[in-house]
Amino acid sequence: MTSPPPEPPAVPGPPATPGPPATVRARGRLALPPVRPPSFSGRLHDARTATSIGRWLGVAFLVCFVTGLISHYLQHPPGWAADLLPSRPVWGYRLSQGLHIASGLAAIVLLLVKLWTVYPRLFAWPPVRGVLHALERLSVAVLVASAVLEVFTGLLNIAEWYPWPFGFIQTHFALAWVVTGSLLLHIAVKAPEIKAHWSRRSPGTLELPAQDGPDRRSLMLGVGAAVGAVTLTTVGQAFTPLGSLDLLAPRHPDHGPQGLPVNRTAAAAGVTDRAVRDWRLEVRGPTPYSLTLDQLRALPRAQSRLPIACVEGWSVEAAWSGVRISDLLALAGARPGAGLRVTSLERSGSYRVMEMGRDYAEDPLTLLALELNGQVLTVDHGYPARIIAPNRPGVLQTKWVTLLEVL
Known part of the structure; x- marks a missing residue:
């Protein structure tokens, strides 16, 4: 038998264009690679860290909510409460509103860190494991969205x-009520x-190894430093002894005509x-x-x-x-x-017309002021x-007063 003739040597040709991977092309159709949920291996995205940050954030939200209620009802008291609002202590609103702004700014830092610690759970798979789990996820979505907004x-x-386009107040x-209810x-x-992660000594509750403790402490120190820095560089606008550190607040308590800011x-x-040139004060009452x-x-000055x-x-x-308001009302x-x-x-504005209850009107410190720091008021x-x-x-400290009416 004779052997078959040898095959001719292969002639090299142009390099072939590589085809798409099997996962991309199948039977002439494009097919996307399988979708897999992201996996997170970062440290400190655990329940212990989230609970530690949550304690601070809860305190900030609580202070902000309570002082916010005080501010709202002092500005917009219900009719039945108009005569119940106190005029003392004289520094009461200054303190409560200063705490409101300070705790709100601190809450921004704490909220961002809290979201960082828990964001891997937003990508948990499957996203919903039942009706109760779906309701829980919905409540968390409402809490996060309302808190951020x-x-x-603010x-x-x-x-x-x-x-x-909506009214801020x-x-x-x-x-505030939505956030508080959701929280x-x-x-x-x-x-x-x-409860399981509240104490530092809760045995068997860490989701990460014990050696992550130093990293957690470093994170907490960093968060505390950030909150402290934000507070120190803004609280001077209300707490004037720290006015020299007031670097980030939009107002400085000493900047403005006659040493006061103007909004x-x-x-x-x-x-x-x-x-202003044709100004007269009109007082309406029985007289x-x-x-x-x-x-x-x-008139007698105070x-x-x-x-x-x-x-x-x-x-x-x-x-x-x-001139004391009580003296002007008595004359009327x-x-x-x-x-x-x-x-x-x-000409316009939400506070063009303002009302005050009897405690304010009768308080000897309530004035129709004509001078500020020993000088005639600037316009x-x-x-x-x-x-x-x-x-x-x-x-509610109305400027350019032209009319007083006895209620």
């Missing part, structure tokens, strides 16, 4: 920037896990030179009357040293001089216990006359 709208309010107040529900659901100028309020500025200055505290968090104490024939409605020269501080009262939000 609450703290960041931050923008401090800077007086409102890039949204009503939305911020409603969200209480979350604590109730997670109570067993929180709204006369130009922004639409108060014209002509309106109505009106006064020119010279006649008002001729002095008050009171803080003015703004909802954005800044506050500063100053010396005020003017007001009975004891009467309240007061105040109207400003400004941006309310010239010719403005209200100054103890324990009162700055938005």
Whole structure:
């Protein structure tokens, strides 16, 4: 038998174009690689760390919520409570609003760290394991969304920037209740896990090895340092002894005409030179009357040293001089216990008309102020006359007063 002839040698040709992987092309169709949930191997994304951060965050939210309620109801008291709001202590609103802003800024730092510790659970697979688990996930989504929106709208309010179509005050107040309710529900659901990881000496509860303890302590020290830095560089706008460290707050308590900041100028309020030039004070009551500025200055004068505290968090104490509101009401024939409605020269605004209850109206420290720190008021501080009262939000210390009405 003869052997088959040898095959001709292969002639090298152009390199072949590599085809798609088998996982990408199958039977002429494109096929995506299988989808797998992400896996996280980072350290400190454990329940012990989340519980430790959660303790601090819970305290910050609690202080922020309580002081926020005080601020809201001092600014917008229900009709039945108007005569129940106290005018003392004179520094009460300054303290509560300063705590509100400080705890809100601290909560931003703590919330971001809390979300970092738990974000791997957002990608847990399968995402829903039953009806109860779905409800729990939904409650967490509501809590996270409302908390993030609450703290960041509050931050923008401090800077007086409102890039949204809704009213800040009503939305911020409603969200506070949503956050608080969602947080209480979350604590109730997670109570067993929180209890297990609350103490440093809970044996057998660490999800990570014991050697991660130093890293956890370092994280907590870092978070504490960040909260401390944010607080020290902003709280000076309310706590004036730390005013020299007030680097990040949008207001400095000593910067502004006559040594006080101004949130709204006369130009922004639409108060014209002509309106100021033709100014008269009208007082309506059983015995109505009106006064020119010279006649008002001729009345018995009184002095008050009171803080003015703004909802954005800044506050500063100053010396005020003017005529007691109680004296002006008495001249109008007001009975004891009467309240007061105040109207400003400004053309528009939520606080153009303001009311105060009897405790404020009768307090000897409540003035129709004509001077600030020994000088005649500048027009941006309310010239010719403005209200100054103890324990009162700055938005209710009405400037450019033109009308007083006995209630």
